[in-house]
Amino acid sequence: MQALGFILRRVLLLVVVLFAVSVLTFAIVNVLPGDVATAVLGDMATPDQVLAVRKTLGLDQPLAERYLRWLLGVLQGDFGRSLQHGQPIGPILMGRLGNSAILGLITLAIAAPLAVALGVMAALKPGGVLDRVIGGIAVGAYALPEYVIGLFGILAFSIWWPVLPGSSLMDPNENPLARPEALILPIGVLITGMLAFISQVTRASMIQVMGSAYIRTAVLKGVPRWRVVMKHAMPNLLPPTIAEIGMYFGYVIGGLVVVETLFSYAGLGQLVTNAVSYRDVPVIQAVVLIVAAAYGIGNLLADVAALLMNPRLRS
């Protein structure tokens, strides 16, 4: 029951956060010194053009009214029209969102367990060879932007030793899973970035867990090492680690934007960078909102998973 109350509170909080996000997104687009019409047209626009764009975007109406209309539309799946294509944004978003989700979820499914395993291994002997190697790789992966890792990957695996496609160029409506080989490099890059962070967070909490009295008792009474790790330490290690992974979704999303642009992968990230170069403000606004929502929901799911894994709160 306690757990149910927590989840309900957490969902309520998410709704509040999403509302705040919508207000902030709208505010950044509409209240910051830059004017949307000028942002769309560039510096060279004539006053007439600016007026025309302001009219099509409804910018001549009061701010509060525009916000409410936009919010109501979004709640019904209507994100307005793209300035670049003239099409409604909602359907474009959906396909792209699916493609990004494929990339993100596969990454998560591989990287999270792998990173936890690496972190645990590093923590078993802090300062040991394995710890130093894993730590060194983590610093490298942490310090390099995704496109740097990605470009070296392309150079290595699709130019010097051409075994993988260096681009996932595709039609937005194509199923990305139809060409799994084109997913290997992008996912590899995203995994590398995730490994760095999660393995180090896991390592820190594992060292703490292994230092606690109940683990020492288990070791002293002769429980085999693997059993101490798997049965005794893990249950206490996983909940905080999963919550940390949830906090990390924002970074994964940033990584997706860069990786999708690098590999021409038709996801939300590529959509938004394209929209930026065409100054397609309604699309940018929509993507930012969707991405922040996905971030919030991802956080929520991680918290709930952490909670369900904590036996003290499950009853």
Next chain:
Amino acid sequence: MSGVALPARRRIVLPRLGVADLAGAAIVLGMVVLILAGASLSPYSATAFNPMHSLEAPSLAFPFGTDEFGRDVFSRVLAGARPTLLLAVGAAALGVALGTVTGLTAGYRQGPVDETIMRFMDALMSFPGLILAMLVVVMLGPAPINVVAAIALVFWPRSARLVRSIVVDLAHREFIEAARSRGEGASFILFRELLPNVLPIIVVDFSLRVTSGVLLAASLAYLGIGVRPPTPAWGLMVRDGQQFIEIAPWLVVFPCLAIALASIGTVLLGERLRHRLALPGGGRAQ
């Protein structure tokens, strides 16, 4: 976060330096030199076209090769330190400064002031960093100062939360009570009593922010946001060079190496700093 408030003066102990510390310090020092004097160290102009030498491989004359306009990549990498690193340092300074003032105020005042400030910070933090920075730069327009503002906006709530978490504990200590009872004003308590106690944390936070600032600034430039050609920002050089990756890999390799070196140097120095000041792990800033 106990044990965080360090005494203001410590006995000075010469640190034992490892290879990683020296490397970090050397890289950062090199970067500072480049920021100050990068463009004047360049053998060629970073922006002038030289069609006679288009897409030449690295040689003695052009150690990093040339790009499609015949510009010397080496000169561009040297000159690119300023439009990449200065943005990172500026954004880290601005973000941490804003975060410190906000965190001090929220943590000391507590109550409704604290609630209001921190909920606003939460809302800012519910955007993934890169996405928020993108949106802000697009709306403000492409200029270095706007990139600084956008990245600082990403750092602000994260620094504020960190500082607040320490100040909330400190606010109930006797020395604050004492200051208040001898009639000190809020600004004295905030900046003369509380600030010195969070200073080590702020210094480490700043160093971590510089690293993520380098990454964010380079990523924004790579996405074509905030800088315009022919500015030799490293991220932008990678973006422009990518189309020639098969015939002229040096166009992406050297700017990539510069970015890697800069961020690894700041990471090493930041980690060392954290270690020296015996602070708990900070984790990756987004």
